Amino acid sequence: MSIYDFSLTNIDGSTRSMQEFKGKVLLIVNTASKCGFTPQYKALQALYEDFGPEKFVVLGFPCNQFGQQEPAAEAEINQFCELNFGVNFPLFAKIEVNGANTDPLYRYLKQQAKGLLGSESIKWNFTKFLVDSQGQVVARFASTTKPESMREKIKSLLNKSS
Template identity: 60%
Template sequence: MSSIYDFSAKSLAGEDVPLRRFEGQVLLIVNTASACGFTPQYKGLEELQQKYGDRGFSVLGFPCNQFGAQEKGSEAEIAQFCSRNYGVTFPMFSKIDVNGAQAHPLYAYLKGEKGGLLGSAIKWNFTKFLVDRSGRVVSRHAPTTTPESLAKDIESLL
């Protein structure tokens, strides 16, 4: 596979979503969790979605329970949590693994394109991958990187 557009993922509602649906957009792909110290980043992610969504940008959220079991809820519970607490409007997908033998193929691809400081494995929730309009993974950002701090990078790709 040569770009992120060759993958698909299930939405929280169970719909199979081809990522080709986002072709031509700048994307911020994030593994999320509802009970993490970084969970308040949902607010910043939604602010980016609101600020840049009409210019061809989207956040894509991928809940993951691999780090401290911080995403125990069902898909319906995750959707309700994100909507109720953070007003999330960006696409959220079904819970996935991002590391190991059962890692979602999209995450295997993302990690292969941009490794982290200590190798390719995702170290924690809210690791972020910035993707340009052609589907190329431009950068990878640690969980400690706030969504707001990525605004200039996003603007440069829009």
């Protein structure tokens, strides 16, 4: 099994295969619009503009499991992200990242890169997974990790894939 074996639902309801992202460095993030970390959208968009979309893509997955901080429907989430943060990286339909209904992609990500003390659970919104251009999950970052602090790690992965 690899990251490329998954199909996902875009925020507009269409289906998208992870095969589309083969050969690219990915930053996969569970997001929320009413969270203290929501301003990270701006930094995520900046990374996408600086490095993407040919070789680097940010993938955003809205999730309402933490403090009910993503209560809106997909169309409203999409509009909020575009209007407030200029987001044009791929956003997907709302998912669950913990529990019995964990999205299969997130189940895989959590198995590949465990959190603090070996836990698989996602602790909060804006947990980030960095995936290299071969589809290997290389790092997991906490919500508190600012996207701009990952810039050098992303550059390093991009240089390896060139």
